Amino acid sequence: MSEATSSAATTIVGVTISERLLAGMVTGHVVDGPILAFPEPRSTDGEDDNPLIELPADDLANAISDLVARVMKGREKELKAVGISLPGYVKNGVVEEAPNLPQLKGARFREMVMAGLAARGMEVPVVPSNDADAIAAGLASQRGKLDSTIRVWTLGTGIGFGMYPFTGEVMEGGHSVVSLDDKENYCGCGGRGHLEGIMGHRAMRLRFLDMEPEEVFEAANKRSDARCVEFKQLWHKALAAATASSIHFAGAGKFYLSGYNVRFVDLPMLRDYLHQMVKMSSLQSYSMEIVAEDQETRIVGAAVFAEQAEE
Numbered sequence: 462m463s464e465a466t467s468s469a470a471t472t473i474v475g476v477t478i479s480e481r482l483l484a485g486m487v488t489g490h491v492v493d494g495p496i497l498a499f500p501e502p503r504s505t506d507g508e509d510d511n512p513l514i515e516l517p518a519d520d521l522a523n524a525i526s527d528l529v530a531r532v533m534k535g536r537e538k539e540l541k542a543v544g545i546s547l548p549g550y551v552k553n554g555v556v557e558e559a560p561n562l563p564q565l566k567g568a569r570f571r572e573m574v575m576a577g578l579a580a581r582g583m584e585v586p587v588v589p590s591n592d593a594d595a596i597a598a599g600l601a602s603q604r605g606k607l608d609s610t611i612r613v614w615t616l617g618t619g620i621g622f623g624m625y626p627f628t629g630e631v632m633e634g635g636h637s638v639v640s641l642d643d644k645e646n647y648c649g650c651g652g653r654g655h656l657e658g659i660m661g662h663r664a665m666r667l668r669f670l671d672m673e674p675e676e677v678f679e680a681a682n683k684r685s686d687a688r689c690v691e692f693k694q695l696w697h698k699a700l701a702a703a704t705a706s707s708i709h710f711a712g713a714g715k716f717y718l719s720g721y722n723v724r725f726v727d728l729p730m731l732r733d734y735l736h737q738m739v740k741m742s743s744l745q746s747y748s749m750e751i752v753a754e755d756q757e758t759r760i761v762g763a764a765v766f767a768e769q770a771e772e
């Protein structure tokens with residue numbers, strides 16, 4: 462049976478956990494129907510930017526189960542699995558770390574969601590995955606590169622690093638050490654010199670208490686504030702350094718940049734810094750591409766992980 466035929470016969474619900482829950486039915490690696498959210502956006506003034514942050518893990522698992530039931534209403538018997546992408550490190554269904562959703566740390570999340578689904582009449586496997594890995598899997602599927610290695614940086618509240626195919630290794634690339642400056646201690650995990658401590662949205666707001674990140678980069682582009690110009694250079698050097706380290710460890714290849722802060726990326730500047738850091742000719746066949754923030758990609762990627770885990 463061909464891959465297309467096999468995947469077309471499989472119905473999986475992909476779920477993403479970020480500022481809110483999003484879920485969609487995926488058939489043949491394509492979202493089939495509407496994407497549903499929990500909770501529904503109620504405000505445009507930023508007051509409910511992260512309504513999940515204080516929701517207990519049990520309640521979050523139940524909310525996912527309810528959302529899956531809504532997505533599959535009337536088609537429950539077609540469901541084969543549920544894939545969940547979340548911002549954290551997941552091993553054997555247990556959330557080992559989740560700095561942006563600390564209530565999930567240590568949660569046996571796969572078991573919790575499976576129990577919630579079973580209570581709603583859906584006894585199917587659940588496969589949690591890191592959200593950056595899910596984006597990499599989604600991009601590989603959408604670009605017809607499921608037989609290729611894909612790496613992706615997600616630039617948002619934190620910094621994620623994803624790879625497809627999934628290796629099972631700890632992939633906390635956002636915590637790569639890119640500075641030896643003792644003053645670089647803005648990372649949410651408490652570590653010094655981390656990529657996320659320079660590039661993460663939260664870290665930038667802590668660094669510039671008098672300016673929002675958008676204002677920092679606007680001033681840097683206008684060259685109206687030397688402090689902002691210097692930070693823009695540091696921001697790009699940090700990403701180049703982490704990318705260069707990945708190239709030196711795992712070889713050249715394709716890197717995608719995604720997330721809502723890709724708007725700050727100056728590709729010529731980034732490529733220039735990267736060229737300064739990767740000098741071996743055998744490693745210079747890398748490329749970088751910006752892709753739009755797309756929840757559908759995350760949902761498809763979560764479904765791809767669930768499908769492959771069951772093969």
